[in-house]
Amino acid sequence: MLVLKLIRFVLGYVCFTACGGFPERFINxxxxxxxxxxxxxxxxxxxxxxxxxxxxxxxxxxxxKSGMRVRIxxxxxxxxxxxxxxxxxxxxxxxxxxxxxxxxxxxxxxxxDVVGNTAVSSEEIIGVFEELGVKKGVAGKKVDINSVExxxxxxxxxxxxxxxNINGSAALIEVRERVVSPDTDDDNTPTDIVAAxxxxxxxxxPFNGTQEQKIGNPVLxxxxxxxxxxxxxxxxxxxxxAKGYVVARTNRQINVAQNSKITAMKAVSEKKSYIIExxxxxxxxxxxxxxAYKEKREIFINGVTLPVSITECTQTVYEEKNIxxxxxxxxxxxxxxxxxxxxxxxxxxxxxxxxxxxxxxETACTLGGQFxxxxxxxxxxxxxxxxxxx
Amino acid sequence: xxxxxKSNNRGERIIESITRNLDLPQDAVSGYAHIEISxxxxxxIEGCQGVLEYGDNLIALNTGRLTVRxxxxxxxxxxxxxxxxxxxxxxxxxxYCN
Numbered sequence: 001m002l003v004l005k006l007i008r009f010v011l012g013y014v015c016f017t018a019c020g021g022f023p024e025r026f027i028n029x030x031x032x033x034x035x036x037x038x039x040x041x042x043x044x045x046x047x048x049x050x051x052x053x054x055x056x057x058x059x060x061x062x063x064x065k066s067g068m069r070v071r072i073x074x075x076x077x078x079x080x081x082x083x084x085x086x087x088x089x090x091x092x093x094x095x096x097x098x099x100x101x102x103x104x105x106x107x108x109x110x111x112x113d114v115v116g117n118t119a120v121s122s123e124e125i126i127g128v129f130e131e132l133g134v135k136k137g138v139a140g141k142k143v144d145i146n147s148v149e150x151x152x153x154x155x156x157x158x159x160x161x162x163x164x165n166i167n168g169s170a171a172l173i174e175v176r177e178r179v180v181s182p183d184t185d186d187d188n189t190p191t192d193i194v195a196a197x198x199x200x201x202x203x204x205x206p207f208n209g210t211q212e213q214k215i216g217n218p219v220l221x222x223x224x225x226x227x228x229x230x231x232x233x234x235x236x237x238x239x240x241x242a243k244g245y246v247v248a249r250t251n252r253q254i255n256v257a258q259n260s261k262i263t264a265m266k267a268v269s270e271k272k273s274y275i276i277e278x279x280x281x282x283x284x285x286x287x288x289x290x291x292a293y294k295e296k297r298e299i300f301i302n303g304v305t306l307p308v309s310i311t312e313c314t315q316t317v318y319e320e321k322n323i324x325x326x327x328x329x330x331x332x333x334x335x336x337x338x339x340x341x342x343x344x345x346x347x348x349x350x351x352x353x354x355x356x357x358x359x360x361x362e363t364a365c366t367l368g369g370q371f372x373x374x375x376x377x378x379x380x381x382x383x384x385x386x387x388x389x390x
Numbered sequence: 391x392x393x394x395x396k397s398n399n400r401g402e403r404i405i406e407s408i409t410r411n412l413d414l415p416q417d418a419v420s421g422y423a424h425i426e427i428s429x430x431x432x433x434x435i436e437g438c439q440g441v442l443e444y445g446d447n448l449i450a451l452n453t454g455r456l457t458v459r460x461x462x463x464x465x466x467x468x469x470x471x472x473x474x475x476x477x478x479x480x481x482x483x484x485x486y487c488n
Contacts, residue, residue, distance in 0.1 A: 038469045044446070
């Protein structure tokens with residue numbers, strides 16, 4: 001029925017009323033003369049019906065014969081619309097312009113997306129493709145996909161495979177990144193493992209080399225823990241790369257002092273301006289400062305990227321200011337700095353015991369912490385070997 | 391005249407008996423109208439030869455041998471072409487008369 005309605009709309013049809021006379025005779029005469037009637041209603045002796053344009057032209061004699069008066073209620077369809085607006089040149093020009101814009105833009109690339117990348121940024125990949133001619137506004141059919149793919153692979157060493165799919169006005173670049181093989185320890189330079197911090201050994205596991213300390217021994221920074229010199233059965237020695245891990249109980253101290261008077265940068269003024277981008281045309285709205293922070297916003301409709309984007313440029317002027325914090329603010333800032341240092345230092349170790357202290361005054365706040373930790377203190381140190389010429 | 395009517399009746403009877411014995415649809419051979427009614431909203435009448443009466447509450451159609459009268463309210467002939475009439479509206483009854 002939708003197709004029928006569409007055909008009727010394209011060909012145009014007339015809705016009319018017919019009153020007086022003999023409705024039955026009118027309908028039968030229409031049927032006999034091949035005049036199509038549909039949506040035929042009879043309300044209080046008045047017939048309301050629809051017919052096509054040709055049918056309406058030949059309905060007058062039928063109406064006259066059946067004694068009915070026919071009057072047009074409304075004309076529907078494209079021919080009537082075009083006839084009504086034929087004198088409006090602007091509409092015609094607008095329709096032609098719209099059609100031309102649609103025809104031209106539908107062959108151009110509007111958006112470029114990259115999928116499958118983690119290590120190599122999308123901007124880098126898009127940048128390489130833009131150098132090779134695949135950029136917004138370029139006709140999709142003119143892109144030589146095979147040569148572009150080969151050239152892009154040469155320019156992107158961390159990409160092992162890539163494929164560009166141009167679907168309508170969207171270009172989708174699929175990539176597979178190079179998987180870096182894990183480092184194999186091929187370096188056989190003789191090394192020792194020494195203590196990186198003072199502490200008491202809790203766990204000692206040598207995998208290669210000679211154990212020099214025992215569990216429970218206190219060690220100082222730089223003490224030898226696992227030696228890279230191995231004694232053979234024939235009492236000769238050979239050098240190797242010492243391997244193993246040594247966990248020791250260590251002491252750490254963190255102190256943070258925060259003054260209530262601080263100097264900070266404060267935003268004084270903020271100025272915004274916009275740039276409208278249409279494919280490769282940029283239209284700045286106002287003066288764009290050089291050092292402005294730019295944020296680009298793409299416009300989507302139903303998940304389809306339009307070739308228009310708006311870039312918001314924000315220029316913020318900062319001024320150095322002396323600020324006096326209140327006591328709670330000072331304490332909070334001190335606590336934040338303390339936590340920040342703790343999270344940095346205790347990333348790879350386990351805290352066994354902790355003792356926290358705080359000293360507050362009107363102008364300052366000092367936070368301190370003493371921690372007993374378990375951590376790997378083993379550190380590689382290259383051996384100094386001198387070859388004696390024989 | 392009487393002889394012709396007699397021969398017509400005999401011919402009809404023969405056709406009817408053949409149709410019945412061969413399980414053929416009645417409307418295909420004997421010239422009856424084929425009527426399909428969907429609920430009380432739509433009636434499709436095939437074999438329609440003309441409109442005898444047309445109103446909001448009654449539509450009478452000539453189907454050759456019979457006159458089909460569709461009663462109801464808000465009745466509309468949605469389309470009428472190639473001997474097929476589609477009537478829509480609230481149908482309350484369908485009558486047949488010779």
